Amino acid sequence: MTYDGSEQSSPLFWDVDVIVKARLARVEMQMLDKLVEGLGHLGIVTTTNKALGEVMIQTTKHCWPDLKKAIEQMPFEIEFI
Secondary structure: OOOOOHHHHOHHHOOOEEEEEEEEOHHHHHHHHHHHHHOOOOOEEEEEEOOOOEEEEEEEOOOHHHHHHHHHOOOOOEEEO
C-alpha cells in the first residue's frame, strides 16, 4: 500500500491535527517539554528555534482546549504566536 496523502482530503481527517506555535524564555523550554510530556496524550512539543525560544505544539482539536488550559497554568510566561 502506498501513501499518497489522499487521506488528508478525506472528511474523516479534517480538523484532527492542530499545530500551535509559541514563544517562551529559552530557559523554560525544557520545562514546557517535560510538563506537556507528563500530561500524557495531550500533545508533543518540538523546538523550532532555540535561540528565539520558539516551539511547535502538536495536538488534536479535541485535546487542545485542555492542553491550553494546562499550559496557561504553568509557572512561566508563554506567548502563542
